Amino acid sequence: MELPEAVGEHEAQILEQRQAEVQQAEAQERMAQAKLEAASLNAAEKERSLSASLQEARSALLVAQAQLKSAEDRRSYQEYEHSLALAKRIEEENQANQSYSRQLMETEAQKRDKDFQVAQVKGRIQEVDNRLAQLSTVKSPYSGQVRRIKYVGQKDKDLSVEVTLVVSGTDATPTR
Secondary structure, three states, X not given: OOXXXXXXHHHXXXXXXXXXXXXXXXXXXXXHHHHHHHHHHHHHHHHHHHHHHHXXXXXXXXXXXXXXXXXXXXXXXXXXXXXXXHHHHHHHHHHHXXXXXXXXXXXXXXXXXXXXXXXXXXXXXXXXXXXXXXXXXXXXXXXXXXXXXXXEEEEOOEEEXXXXXXXXXXXXXXXX
């Protein structure tokens, strides 16, 4: 069966229209495919960029961690040096205190020795004074002033001296 020409033309127009729609759909599909590929390329580029940023951030993190570790090590070393300096200062202070205490004890010992020696000397002086008090008094046959006493010698406990007297303005003969 054959169709009337107007239907054929109409069908041909519809066919052309459908072919144009198919071509338009194909073009839209190619455009969508191109957009999809562009989006995929964009996403891949964005992923590469983010991956590069991630690697850069990881590197920066490693550098920051290394700097932190270095700073911690420096701080530990400074604290160690400070504790050494503090221990040295305390040791020096202890030595100074010990030296002061030793000097103080030596001074006190010297003072005790001096006091002991002074007491000994005072005792000797007292002993000499007592002995002098016990000595017999020497009397001169002449009244006058003693001008000179000359030590002559000693035999056992006896002392020999020459006494020069001034009697009434003239020298008298020495008396033994």
